[in-house]
Amino acid sequence: MILAIDVGNTRIKAAVFEGDILVENFVFVKNELQKNIENILKKYKKIDDLVVSSVGDVEKQSFLEFENDLKVHFISHENPFPFVNCYATPKTLGIDRMVLAAGATLQFPNQNRLVIDAGTCVTFDFIDENNNYLGGAIAPGLRLRYESLHNYTAKLPLLTLEDPKDLIGKSTSESIHSGVANGLVYEIDGFIDEYSARYLNFIIILTGGDTEFLAKRLKNTIFANSNFLLESLNQTFQYKIKND
Numbered sequence: 001m002i003l004a005i006d007v008g009n010t011r012i013k014a015a016v017f018e019g020d021i022l023v024e025n026f027v028f029v030k031n032e033l034q035k036n037i038e039n040i041l042k043k044y045k046k047i048d049d050l051v052v053s054s055v056g057d058v059e060k061q062s063f064l065e066f067e068n069d070l071k072v073h074f075i076s077h078e079n080p081f082p083f084v085n086c087y088a089t090p091k092t093l094g095i096d097r098m099v100l101a102a103g104a105t106l107q108f109p110n111q112n113r114l115v116i117d118a119g120t121c122v123t124f125d126f127i128d129e130n131n132n133y134l135g136g137a138i139a140p141g142l143r144l145r146y147e148s149l150h151n152y153t154a155k156l157p158l159l160t161l162e163d164p165k166d167l168i169g170k171s172t173s174e175s176i177h178s179g180v181a182n183g184l185v186y187e188i189d190g191f192i193d194e195y196s197a198r199y200l201n202f203i204i205i206l207t208g209g210d211t212e213f214l215a216k217r218l219k220n221t222i223f224a225n226s227n228f229l230l231e232s233l234n235q236t237f238q239y240k241i242k243n244d
């Protein structure tokens with residue numbers, strides 16, 4: 001069994017895998033990392049590999065502590081990946097984006113793929129049918145947008161995600177919800193439309209903390225899978241074992 005851990009910018013997500021099957025998943029905050037790993041290892045005694053991908057600021061040492069009980073693997077730019085990296089600055093490409101691209105390449109062979117990860121940031125990643133990773137986009141995520149409006153103005157309250165009542169916000173809070181929530185939906189649909197103008201066919205995978213909210217509201221057809229990064233992390237590790 002494998003314990004895959006995705007250290008994001010805000011939260012940590014983890015999943016236990018038996019082969020390709022996701023057995024259980026977990027979400028926790030950074031300062032509860034060790035306690036949570038201990039509990040997972042207690043519950044699943046058959047875990048013998050810990051696979052970590054991190055864009056956050058957690059020390060490697062926090063994972064290396066478990067080295068007596070299992071093997072610890074950090075996914076990095078040096079690992080083998082199933083695509084050709086055409087990014088102009090491959091070393092600065094986020095490891096989460098590389099893992100998503102690997103998952104998309106392996107799970108959806110021989111087709112163009114667009115991966116949208118709606119987390120702290122919203123990222124777009126495009127891998128063409130010849131397995132060239134071309135790049136994409138980085139934009140502020142939903143919660144970041146609510147926080148920015150509050151943090152960079154004098155008058156705007158800090159709101160949390162709510163379904164916008166209408167296109168036309170009739171109060172301060174309705175205007176913010178329309179601007180942020182409707183805004184992100186229109187933005188993503190707009191991106192998809194622009195990709196469609198360039199590529200006749202491509203599949204779209206949507207993942208990240210805001211998957212559920214967005215999936216219902218996008219006009220385009222997408223594969224929504226909140227666990228796509230964790231599943232891709234498991235696949236990236238399997239690919240590394242086969243190709244190292």
Ligand SMILES: Nc1ncnc2c1ncn2[C@@H]1O[C@H](COP(=O)(O)OP(=O)(O)OP(=O)(O)O)[C@@H](O)[C@H]1O
Nearest residue numbers: 008009010011118119120121141142143208209210
């Ligand atoms: N408990 C929560 N804490 C923070 N964000 C949450 C929570 N529940 C849902 N969300 C939504 O998830 C989004 C953040 O996504 P996610 O948790 O995937 O980010 P993350 O942990 O920083 O990962 P990444 O860095 O990979 O994007 C926010 O925009 C927010 O609307």
Ligand SMILES: CC(C)(CO)[C@@H](O)C(=O)NCCC(=O)O
Nearest residue numbers: 055092093094095096097121138
């Ligand atoms: C964009 C984020 C923050 C998304 O988690 C991460 O992938 C990252 O830190 N990327 C580095 C910059 C880049 O991908 O070009």
Ligand SMILES: [K+]
Nearest residue numbers: 117119120121
């Ligand atoms: K993200």
